[in-house]
Amino acid sequence: MTDAILTTLLQNQLDHISKQMGWVMERTARSPIFSESHDFSCFIADASGRLISVADGIPIHTGGGGFAVDAVLRDYGADGGIVPGDVFILSDPYEAGGNHLPDWTIIRPVFVDGVLLAFTCNRAHQSDIGGGAAGTYNAAATEIFHEGIRLPVMKLIGAGQVRDDVWRLLKLNSRTPHLLDGDLRAMIGSTKVGERRIQTLTEEFKLDVVAGCFDAILDHAEACMRRALLALPDGLYEGEDSSDNDCFQTVDVLVRVAVTVKGDEVKIDFTGSAPQIAGFKNSSVANTHSAVYVALLSYFGVTIPRNSGAFRPVEIIAPRGSVVNANYPAPMTANTGHPAIEIINAIWKALAKAAPDLACAGWGKGSSCVSSGKNAAGETYVMYHMHAYPAAGAVRGRDGFPSIGGVISLGGMRIPNVEVFERKYPVRIHRQEMRCDAAGAGEYRGGTGIDYEVSVSSRASYSFRGEGSFTPSGFGISGGGTGKKADVVVSTHAGAEIAAPQYGVMELPPTRISVSSAAGGGWGNPLRRQVDLVFRDVRDGVVSTTAAREVYGVVCTSDGIDYVATEALRHELAGRQPEN
């Protein structure tokens, strides 16, 4: 059998194994965060810690897991420190290759005939890990100690023996020990399934063949990435994106990137980005790498395998002490959202200059809240107001999705049904509708964003996270327009408006909340949008006749399009556009 065939078969089978680990996890885990939101990822690394196969979990986990396996090898790799039956656990972003504290990683060495062949791993967001706020997100944190328990690389199971003391320690540090216990078992179970399947694979293909193929699998991904890079013109492309706050005050927190494409390699340099901030939106090394990979892989498309090989031609420079590589003990739990989104946006903006046709317009940033209180039966509930998800930006060939969540999930999280939420929580949802004239204009327009209105009928605590509220975030690209920012209005049932913070926690009486979520950016010149699509948007009520005329140059009459007037108007408007 030739190497290419063997490599194809083994890559295929290893990907199937990492997916199987995911199915087991999804079906057995306790917390809705796994079954509903897929906030976990399963992956396989080789004996030296290189990622061989990553199942499609949440995109922002992609590629960061290698740092965790490296930490295991650093701490236990020498002198027979890793033996069959071991299972490691870790989380700390400073000490153990973690991305942020709520994501715990289970790492299981796979031995065949006494030889360490691979690691099967599962990184998953826990329901609660102690710290200053229930549910892992403490917007008031100023040090990592406020965010929950920190785990170095530890053996949770040593040579097949569960370490009960460690297990008790973990449960003792969670507000939801029952969920944590079940979820940990699901994680461990999924790595066990992966281990068995890899061992079976070596029976079918022989150990040295499987081990030998790892290089070829990585080389293949590398070749795919290099071809994609080679297709870009050489050059230095710059981009930046920023947050308008550090969780405590209004301040510009800049992520700046210089993308240097040279032949089939790329350097991603964050020099010039803002220093680390007081609040919990600082990135770890692992998370910054993941965000870079999400930006590149989503830009180049699905055909590039998402393993370490694809990352070889990518050099990342993340200055220490900056918001993309914060120094201990900066808090960082929000980093998988922010600054991950700013990192992706900055890179997308830079790459847009290299290949405008491939450019991706900005997805809106989230603005919503989590409310928590007691239901009629007196039980504590926590409700994420997911119906106010922001919109996606456009790419050439498609408009933005109307309401989809942050770009870090690329649409991988499901919004629950209104009917389900009304049965579960003391709320009445009044509206979940597409916004009018909010989408960034373009040949392909951005997603509309959503008008969401809800009444909460009893007293509750609200944790606001309004990243998209004050500055438009769905940037337009290649001539497209920017999507409108989000608005959050909180009022009592009597109608008195309550000033809500951009970030922060408030206790409120029965309340009505209205969110207009951030819209997505457009791609391309709006004057080139197909006239009938503009007319459809007008009929659909997501673009006004005024905007159709002024922005798209389309003249709508009461029953159709005035084509003659449209052509003249488009000509006139085009003459007024700056040359680019």
Place this chain on the structure above:
Amino acid sequence: MSQIVAPWRIGIDVGGTFTDLVLIDANGVVFPYKSPSEPANPAVGVLRSIEGASQKLGLDVRSLLKGCSHFIHGTTVATNLLLERKGARVGLITTHGFRDTIEIRRGYREFMWDHRTPWQDVLVPRSLRLPVVERMTPDGQVELALDKESVAASADVFRREGVEAVAICLLHAYANDAHERACAEMLAEALPAVYITTSSSLAPIVGEFERCSTTVANAYVAPKLLPYLSELARELRRRGLERDLLLVQSNGGAISLDQIGTRPVALALSGPAAGLASLRHFQQITGNENLISIEIGGTSCDVTVVTNGKVAETDSITVGDALIALPSVEIHTIGTGGGTICGVDAGGLLFVGPQGAGAKPGPACYGFGGKRPTITDAQLILGRLHEGTYAGGSLYLKTELADAALRDAFEGSLGAQVSVAAGAIIQLSNLSIRQAIEKVSLVRGLDPAKYVLVGAGGAGALHVADVARKLGIRRAFIPRLAGVFCAFGMCNADVRHDYVSTIGAPLSADVVATLRQALAELTQQGRQLLLADGFTPDEMDFEVRVDMRYAGQQWPISVSAEDLDPAKLRQQFEAEHERIYASVQPNSAVEVMTARVSAIGHLPVVSPIASQVSNRILAPIANRRAVQLTDETEPRREVPILAGANLQPGHYFVGPAIIEEATTTILVGDGDMIELDAFGNYHIDIALPTSGRNHD
């Protein structure tokens, strides 16, 4: 052709390429007939196949139809309307504030990395999604009365816009359908020619997105599907059919034409779901209640699982972009079929699919202009198929064309040898079939090694033995009528009506009382319909089930609701949870989600006639040719070729061998033992590697 004996049953399955007809007569004599489909007007293809079959049988059409006691039809018309987006102009009525539910699609993209692919347009544009003022609470109380003026205004818009069908989906209508019914009545009066459908009558489940999508899909197919079916029924009647036309639903059960009128979207999987009844028959023949079938045609491989005699079902399917939340046979489809295209990617590795060459141009070896190599081309290169005619002369396979296509695609990539590339293609396609089987079994906590693998469709039998071997499966089964698998099943489809009712409350004695009442009401509805169908009580069965879950879980588990006792129900639920997920949560609350009743009317089973098998005889060899037998690289061997037409019940043979049947080709591996049962079906004892598999 020998004389057939009345009354007989006729099953007709319309596929993209062929229309399959199977007739089973009163003595169990089976007559299969395949003819080309007429995609522009499938009814023409149906009528033509009846004419063709009657000629072959030496009967006139009128006698053929007159002697027919059950005429059962599986149609792809609904599927194609949805896939090709050729349905009706639809209007939608929603609760004020929620007209975009169907366009937001719960913000979920299954293939998230592929964010550049657009969603298809929604089946109903926003300008025809009209909100009405009204509100129900989750427990079915009217919070805001229906504003009739807003309904009347909608009717005006629909009339002006030439809407052909209206879907009505209001919030919490599963709990109280009064407002949906009121809307329907008003609209029916205002728009007498327009088809009207409500979510509460179609799929009264919690979840406005799924309910709305189902209702809109129903409205979308009805105005074209129902006239087609009525016309077909009229034509059949005119030609002599005296019985009602029966249609196969996505749940595998049949329903009469006048009953499908309110829910035509239940025909979305009409064709493939009929395979279910075939599987039921094969359970008896194989003596095994655990079957996995792989039905492989030109474009795809459908995997279906039957465990302990029950086919795996799902509560929703997706056709094109449309989610349809109706109980359906669970068919897991992957893009691995004879026409799947293969090649080498940018990084130098092999790929098989997902693109396919379709019926036209099809595989390169067909000579219809296809230039890219497919799985069929690889089979031909390896000698498993032969140069020459297939499908009764409608195809002529040319090795030279397959060879050129493979050479072009793989030049310089996998070494010079075309046979190496061909072997790799087969290996990779077998791998994807095996992974599909592992997926459907693993998520249900099932071990495929304990099943019989059924190879159906035109190409299933070329893959079944190798796939079984790799999965540790000991027995494979190939129906002699593999190529008309679904039409055969239709002849023995049961009549089935499904009902659901939402409960949605924690398990308690009170809730069980509610559940008991709901099940009794649903059962009564089913009984009345079956009585109207002409079934006697002893021909009826009622499957009563209840969906339960731990509070907080997303996926409920369905258990039998025969024993309505809170403790028993919990026990059953936990036993099932333990079996599937290997865990229980003794301290967690259990919720009762949905009550389900399937009312089944059993048609008397007509079994194919069994031959007397006196003793086992070694099957005759027709000829030999050079075949590369395994999918790994190895020298070709002279392999015995058996002609299916020469084989009789009782014949056996030890592989390697190739058996050429009328509608399929069977690959028998080295050491596999194949034999024909009394019905002429093939059973293979798979020679498993001696080392065995690491079972887990």
